[in-house]
Amino acid sequence: xxxxxxxxxxxxxxxxxxxxxxxxxxxxxxxxxxxxxxxxxxxxxxxxxxxxxxxxxxxxxxxxxxxxxxxxxxxxxxxxxxxxxxxxxxxxxxxxxxxxxxxxxxxxxxxxxxxxxxxxxxxxxxxxxxxxxxxxxxxxxxxxxxxxxxxxxxxxxxxxxxxxxxxxxxxxxxxxxxxxxxxxxxxxxxxxxxxxxxxxxxxxxxxxxxxxxxxxxxxxxxxxxxxxxxxxxxxxxxxxxxxxxxxxxxxxxxxxxxxxxxxxxxxxxxxxxxxxxxxxxxxxxxxxxxxxxxxxxxxxxxxxxxxxxxxxxxxxxxxxxxxxxxxxxxxxxxxxxxxxxxxxxxxxxxxxxxxxxxxxxxxxxxxxxxxxxxxxxxxxxxxxxxxxxxxxxxxxxxxxxxxxxxxxxxxxxxxxxxxxxxxxxxxxxxxxxxxxxxxxxxxxxxxxxxxxxxxxxxxxxxxxxxxxxxxxxxxxxxxxxxxxxxxxxxxxxxxxxxxxxxxxxxxxxxxxxxxxxxxxxxxxxxxxxxxxxxxxxxxxxxxxxxxxxxxxxxxxxxxxxxxxxxxxxxxxxxxxxxxxxxxxxxxxxxxxxxxxxxxxxxxxxxxxxxxxxxxxxxxxxxxxxxxxxxxxxxxxxxxxxxxxxxxxxxxxxxxxxxxxxxxxxxxxxxxxxxxxxxxxxxxxxxxxxxxxxxxxxxxxxxxxxxxxxxxxxxxxxxx
Amino acid sequence: xxxxxxxxxxxxxxxxxxxxxxxxxxxxxxxxxxxxxxxxxxxxxxxxxxxxxxxxxxxxxxxxxxxxxxxxxxxxxxxxxxxxxxxxxxxxxxxxxxxxxxxxxxxxxxxxxxxxxxxxxxxxxxxxxxxxxxxxxxxxxxxxxxxxxxxxxxxxxxxxxxxxxxxxxxxxxxxxxxxxxxxxxxxxxxxxxxxxxxxxxxxxxxxxxxxxxxxxxxxxxxxxxxxxxxxxxxxxxxx
Numbered sequence: 001x002x003x004x005x006x007x008x009x010x011x012x013x014x015x016x017x018x019x020x021x022x023x024x025x026x027x028x029x030x031x032x033x034x035x036x037x038x039x040x041x042x043x044x045x046x047x048x049x050x051x052x053x054x055x056x057x058x059x060x061x062x063x064x065x066x067x068x069x070x071x072x073x074x075x076x077x078x079x080x081x082x083x084x085x086x087x088x089x090x091x092x093x094x095x096x097x098x099x100x101x102x103x104x105x106x107x108x109x110x111x112x113x114x115x116x117x118x119x120x121x122x123x124x125x126x127x128x129x130x131x132x133x134x135x136x137x138x139x140x141x142x143x144x145x146x147x148x149x150x151x152x153x154x155x156x157x158x159x160x161x162x163x164x165x166x167x168x169x170x171x172x173x174x175x176x177x178x179x180x181x182x183x184x185x186x187x188x189x190x191x192x193x194x195x196x197x198x199x200x201x202x203x204x205x206x207x208x209x210x211x212x213x214x215x216x217x218x219x220x221x222x223x224x225x226x227x228x229x230x231x232x233x234x235x236x237x238x239x240x241x242x243x244x245x246x247x248x249x250x251x252x253x254x255x256x257x258x259x260x261x262x263x264x265x266x267x268x269x270x271x272x273x274x275x276x277x278x279x280x281x282x283x284x285x286x287x288x289x290x291x292x293x294x295x296x297x298x299x300x301x302x303x304x305x306x307x308x309x310x311x312x313x314x315x316x317x318x319x320x321x322x323x324x325x326x327x328x329x330x331x332x333x334x335x336x337x338x339x340x341x342x343x344x345x346x347x348x349x350x351x352x353x354x355x356x357x358x359x360x361x362x363x364x365x366x367x368x369x370x371x372x373x374x375x376x377x378x379x380x381x382x383x384x385x386x387x388x389x390x391x392x393x394x395x396x397x398x399x400x401x402x403x404x405x406x407x408x409x410x411x412x413x414x415x416x417x418x419x420x421x422x423x424x425x426x427x428x429x430x431x432x433x434x435x436x437x438x439x440x441x442x443x444x445x446x447x448x449x450x451x452x453x454x455x456x457x458x459x460x461x462x463x464x465x466x467x468x469x470x471x472x473x474x475x476x477x478x479x480x481x482x483x484x485x486x487x488x489x490x491x492x493x494x495x496x497x498x499x500x501x502x503x504x505x506x507x508x509x510x511x512x513x514x515x516x517x518x519x520x521x522x523x524x525x526x527x528x529x530x531x532x533x534x535x536x537x538x539x540x541x542x543x544x545x546x547x548x549x550x551x552x553x554x555x556x557x558x559x560x561x562x563x564x565x566x567x568x569x570x571x572x573x574x575x576x577x578x579x580x581x582x583x584x585x586x587x588x589x590x591x592x593x594x595x596x597x598x599x600x601x602x603x604x605x606x607x608x609x610x611x612x613x614x615x616x617x618x619x620x621x622x623x624x625x626x627x628x629x630x631x632x633x634x635x636x637x638x639x640x641x642x643x644x645x646x647x648x649x650x651x652x653x654x655x656x657x658x659x660x661x662x663x664x665x666x667x668x669x670x671x672x673x674x675x676x677x678x679x680x681x682x683x684x685x686x687x688x689x690x691x692x693x694x695x696x697x698x699x700x701x702x703x704x705x706x707x708x709x710x711x712x713x714x715x716x717x718x719x
Numbered sequence: 720x721x722x723x724x725x726x727x728x729x730x731x732x733x734x735x736x737x738x739x740x741x742x743x744x745x746x747x748x749x750x751x752x753x754x755x756x757x758x759x760x761x762x763x764x765x766x767x768x769x770x771x772x773x774x775x776x777x778x779x780x781x782x783x784x785x786x787x788x789x790x791x792x793x794x795x796x797x798x799x800x801x802x803x804x805x806x807x808x809x810x811x812x813x814x815x816x817x818x819x820x821x822x823x824x825x826x827x828x829x830x831x832x833x834x835x836x837x838x839x840x841x842x843x844x845x846x847x848x849x850x851x852x853x854x855x856x857x858x859x860x861x862x863x864x865x866x867x868x869x870x871x872x873x874x875x876x877x878x879x880x881x882x883x884x885x886x887x888x889x890x891x892x893x894x895x896x897x898x899x900x901x902x903x904x905x906x907x908x909x910x911x912x913x914x915x916x917x918x919x920x921x922x923x924x925x926x927x928x929x930x931x932x933x934x935x936x937x938x939x940x941x942x943x944x945x946x947x948x949x950x951x952x953x954x955x956x957x958x
Binding site for chain 1: 934937938946950953958
């Protein structure tokens with residue numbers, strides 16, 4: 001048994017193969033292969049030139065096979081790394097020659113796509129080398145002694161690092177188009193030998209800041225990618241000391257004239273704030289007091305080479321400077337929201353939101369100061385189209401502390417939108433009559449009117465309001481009457497687009513009341529470090545992976561939230577359905593008794609009878625019903641419409657809200673009757689009315705276009 | 720045969736503990752029930768099993784694989800059934816294509832330790848089904864190329880399943896195929912690329928037998944495009 005197991009172990013490794021006699025052949029062909037991808041005077045070698053059967057040609061060109069520009073498919077690097085043996089100078093000399101030739105193509109003046117080829121090649125080489133190193137580290141215990149002499153030793157590592165440093169001298173200055181692979185290469189090396197690589201990289205980075213013409217776009221991307229190995233205290237203790245300098249150096253480069261540069265700097269800041277907590281020194285002292293630890297910031301100085309209270313001061317100062325500067329340039333950043341967003345039936349956390357981590361990482365008094373700055377932005381500016389960053393910032397505030405955000409921002413919106421009415425209230429359209437009849441704040445609404453009546457401004461404020469109610473849970477109930485007044489008055493506005501924007505606010509509001517989402521995935525979970533011991537080591541634990549400590553803080557709606565959502569649904573959906581049914585649909589007992597050709601005739605004959613006022617009312621009403629139903633669709637039962645399997649039924653009983661049980665069937669019947677009525681009364685030619693009505697039926701019957709890309713997860717799979 | 724208790728921890732079990740309680744209850748039983756359904760269908764061996772393997776099981780397997788992950792035993796059992804129906808049973812080219820898609824997904828990046836496959840079967844499939852003119856005639860290339868792509872992906876995964884004896888047989892075939900003209904030369908090298916694999920269970924120092932021959936082939940005057948084949952073959956040997 002032992003013999004066979006030894007035999008297996010020995011037969012697994014091929015380190016014993018002597019590659020030296022073949023070096024000439026290998027490196028000659030390697031150079032030929034590598035150079036064939038780089039620009040030269042002659043044409044590139046393309047394998048179309050050889051006469052090979054068509055299907056074999058595919059073999060060379062498909063993904064995962066050798067023929068790929070970035071060398072991903074070929075494991076040349078695996079071969080090279082496994083050739084290395086201790087004391088094998090011939091190998092390293094040959095590799096150095098290869099690097100010498102590659103350096104010409106990495107010089108800042110001679111960069112292009114080929115730089116990426118080289119970075120990709122050496123990235124793979126470094127990865128394979130590190131992989132072999134860790135593999136052998138694992139094997140040290142159970143491999144025979146004579147075999148261990150073939151393992152990589154310190155001399156190999158030194159030569160490897162020297163080789164990589166030589167390559168990086170030029171590669172670190174790569175522009176942002178090609179930096180991606182270089183950054184990964186540096187990150188890998190930083191994990192492998194931080195003591196050798198980090199000082200070298202930092203020296204180059206600091207030098208490049210002194211160059212007047214150097215663009216920091218690529219550099220900020222590089223810094224963002226290497227943030228973890230740089231700041232992780234376990235990996236490299238002194239990396240954190242470099243941080244304030246880097247943050248302040250990059251701060252000067254935030255500019256509205258270069259979107260890419262600003263974006264990549266934001267990426268760097270996002271990565272930093274995912275790792276480093278940003279405390280106002282006073283907050284930290286207050287927290288220490290709360291935990292009954294002596295409130296002296298000097299406890300952080302133990303075993304540290306820098307003055308830590310000063311460091312904390314610097315970081316919080318940077319955070320405030322950054323936010324103020326960013327808000328200053330915000331009106332000039334033309335990063336707009338995409339117009340065609342897919343219809344959403346759930347609140348999805350946006351992983352691309354670069355402010356989530358920054359705001360969650362900041363302490364409470366810093367957040368308050370940010371909000372003061374942001375209130376200034378809201379009161380002074382009105383933009384024509386919704387700004388992506390403004391929306392991101394509000395949503396990030398909401399995720400971190402919804403009560404605080406509402407307290408600061410809602411009064412601004414209220415002041416901009418609502419004002420006391422001096423004349424008598426008169427409804428603008430029939431829709432408002434329906435809504436006021438079932439509203440519990442009708443007196444409050446009748447006493448107010450909209451302050452802003454300009455269409456564009458109103459839409460902008462409503463889009464801000466939509467972001468403000470997203471993720472604010474049941475806390476919006478404190479502002480219920482004002483919110484309802486804004487929404488109902490906006491629904492009565494002359495312009496249809498304003499009603500649509502109000503509809504979106506209602507959808508976001510109901511979704512945030514009913515949805516289940518983790519509120520803390522955007523940042524590291526710091527609940528653990530808030531214990532008395534943890535807060536002392538808060539800066540010493542930086543870089544610890546959050547995997548083990550992470551506890552998702554799930555938001556589940558309580559009964560008060562659900563009740564409010566039910567009230568909103570009744571107000572904005574059921575009241576309108578009821579109103580339409582009373583006014584138009586009472587005499588309709590049977591749908592489609594006539595044959596199709598008769599109906600087409602009726603549709604064309606009655607075209608003249610439709611009135612513009614009624615059309616407006618129908619458009620707004622159907623749009624609102626459809627929007628509100630989308631928001632509750634995920635928690636509304638399929639009773640009488642669709643039969644689930646046993647497995648899903650159990651889940652259904654826990655998740656669905658009883659008050660919405662009949663909604664689907666009611667909506668289907670309403671939509672059928674309404675379409676019939678529209679056809680008979682000449683409204684069937686209005687595409688907006690018919691689109692809302694036609695979309696209502698499939699969504700009520702269980703079709704969900706959110707599953708468009710994942711058809712396997714649609715409820716139909718159980719049928 | 721010894722049964723080894725497998726480590727059941729996977730990404731799902733980690734995430735499962737982080738779900739809200741309502742969801743935890745729901746997801747606990749689903750993977751077991753779903754696999755039981757699949758197993759019952761296969762073991763009952765209905766007359767239309769091939770159709771079920773193509774139309775019904777892939778959907779269920781996809782939910783199981785994506786949401787919960789397959790254990791090694793489950794993976795090996797399902798893969799062996801699909802291998803059997805692809806290479807041993809008389810199925811049409813189009814059926815083979817669908818079977819290969821599911822097979823590739825089931826195997827994923829994992830190694831199947833307890834499943835073996837004869838390389839000759841795969842070679843004949845490549846030679847007779849894919850390279851013969853019999854299939855190509857009026858179906859057009861479009862019908863055959865997705866199959867070829869799937870097959871190439873499968874080749875990569877299948878190299879772990881051959882016995883050691885395949886090396887000797889492979890080299891015999893390569894020596895018989897190789898000619899001085901480029902077309903035949905490339906075809907012989909492509910065979911090496913498709914089938915050559917070193918495996919931990921192979922006998923000691925088998926590489927000494929084949930390395931000089933591979934290097935000999937490489938030193939011939941060949942097009943640089945073919946260098947990639949040798950880099951790949953040698954790196955498989957060096958690992």
